[in-house]
Amino acid sequence: DAKTTQPTSMDCAEGRAANLPCNHSTISGNEYVYWYRQIHSQGPQYIIHGLKNNETNEMASLIITEDRKSSTLILPHATLRDTAVYYCIVRGPISGNTGKLIFGQGTTLQVKP
């Protein structure tokens, strides 16, 4: 699986958009980008995933660059409850059958009042 690089920490003002970047320059053509978040003392929670196109759901938007070497998770109106560690992960058919995901250190997002 391709490795990912994320900033260690970020701050965001409550009500503003939070933009979390992820670099995955060695991603293969058939590998997906997944985002999870982990609120303190809970299990990680799936947020969104994508292959090539931008994706949006009720939680967030995912913007993937045309060359697919990086992506950005956007929380459009961050709230205090969005304070968490955000993980960007790449997954594809090579690991598909066993489904092994490799979690990096993630980005700690602090939403401030």
Added chain:
Amino acid sequence: DVKVTQSSRYLVKRTGEKVFLECVQDMDHENMFWYRQDPGLGLRLIYFSYDVKMKEKGDIPEGYSVSREKKERFSLILESASTNQTSMYLCASSQPWEGEGGNYGYTFGSGTRLTVV
């Protein structure tokens, strides 16, 4: 609501005890996983299973074993608990890769915080 349920939220055990951590999923997922999470080390894969009675070692299997007798249940066993196994243990499940368009993300349980004294 689909779920991965871990039997205990908090557990305290003594050194040398045999410890069972249970995980049950109701999504009919093929794959199940056990991770441990420690400050500064992130999530590390202990064992995983891609079918009933099948198991494979992850990155840190030493001191652990697993059992998967039924599709929905995946148990992590600490044969003789030690203090360095004090950690947060997370169970997850997912579907195997079946081609583009599916969601093969993990669903995690809430975790079991194990303290070995």
